[in-house]
Amino acid sequence: MSRFEELYEAVLSGDNGSAAATTRDALEQGADPQQLIDEGMIPAMAEAGRRFEEAEYFVPELLLAARAMKAALELIRPMLSAHQTEMKRCVVLGTVKGDLHDIGKNLVAAMLEGAGFDVVDLGTDVAPEQFVEAAREQSADLIGLSALLTATMPAMKATIDAFEKAGLRDRVKVFVGGAPLSDSYAQEIHADAYADNASAAVRVAQALVGG
Numbered sequence: 001m002s003r004f005e006e007l008y009e010a011v012l013s014g015d016n017g018s019a020a021a022t023t024r025d026a027l028e029q030g031a032d033p034q035q036l037i038d039e040g041m042i043p044a045m046a047e048a049g050r051r052f053e054e055a056e057y058f059v060p061e062l063l064l065a066a067r068a069m070k071a072a073l074e075l076i077r078p079m080l081s082a083h084q085t086e087m088k089r090c091v092v093l094g095t096v097k098g099d100l101h102d103i104g105k106n107l108v109a110a111m112l113e114g115a116g117f118d119v120v121d122l123g124t125d126v127a128p129e130q131f132v133e134a135a136r137e138q139s140a141d142l143i144g145l146s147a148l149l150t151a152t153m154p155a156m157k158a159t160i161d162a163f164e165k166a167g168l169r170d171r172v173k174v175f176v177g178g179a180p181l182s183d184s185y186a187q188e189i190h191a192d193a194y195a196d197n198a199s200a201a202v203r204v205a206q207a208l209v210g211g
């Protein structure tokens, strides 16, 4: 088995110890960090997402795969500085004001990172102004909003309105998700897109940035 296949298997099976060890060994032997991401981690997360959509994997398996990917990514990240000068698409992500649910949002963040996006995760209970400020600071391409409570769904609209007010709405694409949401709600609040799971979120994000 090649080191890429080993990393693929480790991430897909959610074995974070093996994912980290394989990555460390491969780096010590001179493997290209970007290739470890492109040929090991990204295909593994894509397969984990596919299995989730086909109901072959459930949330725990997806979380374990995301954790394994993160363990490997932590080792690779410092070595990517050379690559980071390349144009990387930036996503500012967060759970909207009043809402503390972050499991789904964290999965989306991990999958986006795995797919090569630069993710700035603002955490939970994020006020509209914080999203605007971060988007401005990071020159973000995309804003991802998560809400799990019907009571906090209006905070998504307030956040989108804040981007309008700040004159930034034309510069960023907004995509939304969370269990109580729907495509029609996303349209109603003038979001650019909606995704109902983490791998769909990656596809939507890629489509929004045109790649």
Ligand code: B12
Residues within 6 Å of the ligand: 059, 098, 099, 100, 101, 102, 103, 104, 105, 107, 108, 143, 144, 145, 146, 147, 148, 149, 150, 151, 175, 176, 177, 178, 179, 180, 194, 195, 196, 197, 198, 199, 201
């Ligand atoms: C875990 C949980 C909690 C945990 C949260 C822990 C954490 N760190 O997140 C705790 C215990 C803290 C909690 C608290 C509360 N909760 Co709660 N909670 C849940 C529960 C059981 C699971 C949510 C979850 O993690 N699902 C798994 C993840 C993977 O799925 P997901 O979040 O939907 O994310 C996926 C997609 O939606 C999408 N997605 C998510 N975000 C984004 C973002 C973008 C940009 C995109 C594109 C896609 C996307 O991709 C994700 C991955 O596939 C749900 C019930 C349920 N089955 O949904 C209730 C639930 C959401 N909670 C509920 C309630 C009422 C509360 C409380 C008000 C309870 C209380 N009385 O205190 C508080 C509110 C606290 C607050 N202010 O937020 C209700 C909401 C009802 C409603 N319609 O509003 C639910 C539905 C339970 C119920 N049936 O009553 N909760």
